[in-house]
Amino acid sequence: MRAADLTTAVVLIAGGLLVIWDSLRIGIGWGTDGPKSGFFPFWLGVLMIGACIAIAAQAIRRADRTPFVRREAIAPVLKVLLPATAFVLSTHWIGLYVATTLYMASYMRWIGRHSWLSVVVVSVTVSFVTFFVFELWFLVPMPKGPLETSLGY
Amino acid sequence: MGIENLLLGFQVALQPHNLMLAVIGVALGTIIGVLPGLGGANGVAILLPLTFSMPPTSAIILLTSLYWGALFGGAITSILFNIPGEPWSVATTFDGFPMARNGQGGQALTAAFTSSFVGALFAVVLITLFAPLLAEVALKFGPPEFFAIQLLTFSSFVGLGGGSALKSLVSMLIGFVLAAVGLDIVTGTLRMTFGITDLMKGFDFIVAVIGLFGIGEILLTMEEGLSFKGASAKMSPRIVWDTWRVLPRYWRTFLRSCFIGFWMGFKPGGATPASFMSYSFAKRFSKHPESFGQGDIEGVVAPETAAHAAGGASILPMITLGIPGSPTAAVMLGGLIIWGLQPGPMLFKEKPEFVWGLIASMYTGNVIGVIMVLAFVPAFAAILRVPFAILTPLIVSVCAVGAYSVNGRMIDIWYMLVFGVIGYVFKKLDYPLAPLVLALVLGDLAENALRQSLIMSQGSLLIFLERPISGVITAVALFFFALPVITPWWRRLRGLPTPAVSPRET
Numbered sequence: 001m002r003a004a005d006l007t008t009a010v011v012l013i014a015g016g017l018l019v020i021w022d023s024l025r026i027g028i029g030w031g032t033d034g035p036k037s038g039f040f041p042f043w044l045g046v047l048m049i050g051a052c053i054a055i056a057a058q059a060i061r062r063a064d065r066t067p068f069v070r071r072e073a074i075a076p077v078l079k080v081l082l083p084a085t086a087f088v089l090s091t092h093w094i095g096l097y098v099a100t101t102l103y104m105a106s107y108m109r110w111i112g113r114h115s116w117l118s119v120v121v122v123s124v125t126v127s128f129v130t131f132f133v134f135e136l137w138f139l140v141p142m143p144k145g146p147l148e149t150s151l152g153y
Numbered sequence: 154m155g156i157e158n159l160l161l162g163f164q165v166a167l168q169p170h171n172l173m174l175a176v177i178g179v180a181l182g183t184i185i186g187v188l189p190g191l192g193g194a195n196g197v198a199i200l201l202p203l204t205f206s207m208p209p210t211s212a213i214i215l216l217t218s219l220y221w222g223a224l225f226g227g228a229i230t231s232i233l234f235n236i237p238g239e240p241w242s243v244a245t246t247f248d249g250f251p252m253a254r255n256g257q258g259g260q261a262l263t264a265a266f267t268s269s270f271v272g273a274l275f276a277v278v279l280i281t282l283f284a285p286l287l288a289e290v291a292l293k294f295g296p297p298e299f300f301a302i303q304l305l306t307f308s309s310f311v312g313l314g315g316g317s318a319l320k321s322l323v324s325m326l327i328g329f330v331l332a333a334v335g336l337d338i339v340t341g342t343l344r345m346t347f348g349i350t351d352l353m354k355g356f357d358f359i360v361a362v363i364g365l366f367g368i369g370e371i372l373l374t375m376e377e378g379l380s381f382k383g384a385s386a387k388m389s390p391r392i393v394w395d396t397w398r399v400l401p402r403y404w405r406t407f408l409r410s411c412f413i414g415f416w417m418g419f420k421p422g423g424a425t426p427a428s429f430m431s432y433s434f435a436k437r438f439s440k441h442p443e444s445f446g447q448g449d450i451e452g453v454v455a456p457e458t459a460a461h462a463a464g465g466a467s468i469l470p471m472i473t474l475g476i477p478g479s480p481t482a483a484v485m486l487g488g489l490i491i492w493g494l495q496p497g498p499m500l501f502k503e504k505p506e507f508v509w510g511l512i513a514s515m516y517t518g519n520v521i522g523v524i525m526v527l528a529f530v531p532a533f534a535a536i537l538r539v540p541f542a543i544l545t546p547l548i549v550s551v552c553a554v555g556a557y558s559v560n561g562r563m564i565d566i567w568y569m570l571v572f573g574v575i576g577y578v579f580k581k582l583d584y585p586l587a588p589l590v591l592a593l594v595l596g597d598l599a600e601n602a603l604r605q606s607l608i609m610s611q612g613s614l615l616i617f618l619e620r621p622i623s624g625v626i627t628a629v630a631l632f633f634f635a636l637p638v639i640t641p642w643w644r645r646l647r648g649l650p651t652p653a654v655s656p657r658e659t
Contacts, residue, residue: 001581001582004578004581004582005582008578008582008584012323012327015327015330018345019330019345022344022345022347023344026342026344030612031340033339033340033608034339034604034605034607034608035604035607035608035612036340036342037337037339037340037342037344038344039604040329040333040600040603040604041330041333041344041345044326044329044330044333045330047322047326048323048326048327048330051319051322051323051326052323054319055317055319055320055323058319068581069376069581073376076375076376077372077375077376077577079375080371080372080375080545080549081372081573081574083546084368084549084570084573085570087546087549087550087553088553088566088567088570091553091563091566092563096550096553096554096557100546100550103546103549103550104543104546104547104550107542107545107546108542108543108546111542111545112540112541112542112543113542114540114542114543122543126547126550130550130551130554134554134558140554140558140561141561142554142557142558143557143563
């Protein structure tokens with residue numbers, strides 16, 4: 001945990017420096033109409049760096065050597081994160097509805113080991129229900145791909 | 154005077170046509186509240202075009218009922234799935250979800266609905282009695298007072314939140330920084346966009362909430378080796394009745410939360426800080442604060458009561474002053490103008506049947522709401538029997554749909570994923586997530602209040618202490634900020650032992 005705590009603090013300090021750098025660029029002083037745009041973020045950055053240095057100092061003093069993630073726990077986390085990332089990526093190319101169908105189907109088949117029949121029924125139903133509820137009922141347009149376009153949406 | 158007006162209002166609200174609209178509104182609202190990311194504001198915005206052909210009173214009854222429904226529905230996902238449907242349901246997850254995990258889902262839901270009802274009812278009664286007077290008080294609020302209130306909200310996290318005060322502070326600062334990204338409305342300058350077009354519109358708190366709490370929680374549960382499943386809730390008249398018999402014991406919490414909620418409901422974004430503040434206070438005053446976060450029914454009562462008292466109160470500045478107290482109220486305000494009504498104090502004189510019809514419908518809408526949600530919880534509980542291999546991708550894709558529907562931008566789905574990973578890491582390292590979300594919601598408002606105050610004082614921070622109302626609030630806020638520093642010193646002085654760090658709340 002100590003390494004993870006230190007890494008996070010260092011990343012946040014870097015983020016704070018980025019905020020300060022950008023605030024200095026747009027001005028942190030007094031403009032013609034009050035405080036300039038960078039005034040508020042500048043002080044946020046300063047406070048953040050100060051607090052993170054203190055957190056890092058506390059972490060160094062503490063001898064907590066438990067790992068951030070246990071080795072056997074990495075696999076289940078990645079089993080959620082990687083398919084989810086693939087789903088978001090594929091939404092870019094083939095639209096949300098087709099991506100949802102494929103995501104549901106592959107997840108049910110490879111992780112849940114459900115029968116092909118239930119895989120097909122559930123994944124297709126979920127996409128259709130999503131389509132009817134959001135696209136038709138609530139009129140919220142979702143990202144669409146070539147299939148929807150060829151069907152006239 | 155008040156009674157006569159209210160009777161006039163009930164004549165409007167109890168018309169069969171308007172009652173039916175209230176039922177439809179509550180039902181739709183509950184569905185919207187249950188779907189993460191599709192909150193009250195979106196629901197009202199989507200329905201708004203359908204109301205243009207209705208009489209304004211019927212339209213506002215439909216929209217406010219949808220709002221109540223969404224408020225009730227948000228509690229269902231918070232408790233059963235640990236996914237807050239709205240930012241003010243975040244605090245409900247702290248104890249609601251552990252309760253559901255311990256097999257007390259039915260009790261948690263009953264407590265949440267009842268508290269919501271009590272909070273909302275309290276707010277409506279106060280609105281009925283004190284509307285003109287309270288509007289006058291709020292009129293005297295200038296930017297320094299608004300900023301002082303916000304300072305108080307955040308100080309209560311750092312000072313009373315438990316856990317690491319430094320990490321609470323950092324979490325809050327991250328939220329403010331994220332809120333500052335994009336166009337600065339005051340000067341028109343682009344901030345922290347680094348030439349990237351997608352960053353110009355900044356970060357939406359709904360997307361952040363979906364990622365941090367929705368996706369982050371799935372990752373965390375997976376790591377703990379549990380197959381992801383929502384907690385189960387049995388709902389029967391027996392459970393409802395037994396819970397109702399326990400609840401009067403918490404009358405102090407109810408009362409305190411009602412007042413916190415109503416007071417905070419004045420100012421924009423009030424429901425979320427109200428729920429957190431009420432939770433902190435309930436924990437602070439509890440005889441057994443260590444049970445908070447483990448499934449204490451009081452931890453459900455406090456935030457739900459306050460959030461709904463604030464939700465009700467947020468309607469008040471909208472109709473009396475034309476200042477929306479919540480994002481949803483802001484959308485409704487847009488509707489008012491489209492229907493040809495002028496929001497403001499004159500509305501009470503010119504359109505009494507509209508104002509009092511709306512106030513009366515807040516009574517009927519909440520009664521309909523609490524009956525409907527209590528009756529239909531078994532239907533929602535049925536969702537929980539779905540295997541996790543279906544539920545996981547389903548929740549991820551519903552979250553994606555929710556994130557996308559906020560602005561219709563693909564980048565928001567990516568943000569959701571990134572916030573999910575951040576949520577996972579932060580939860581493991583005991584960074585509280587709630588201050589981050591709250592700062593993201595209130596960031597622009599807090600900054601504007603600060604800048605306007607500084608313009609008023611020509612750059613002197615003393616303005617917050619010199620004005621009487623803001624002076625008192627700021628002093629209390631500074632005391633809370635100093636608490637984590639004072640407490641260990643005070644304990645050493647008195648020779649008391651240092652307590653262990655309290656369990657994480659998020």
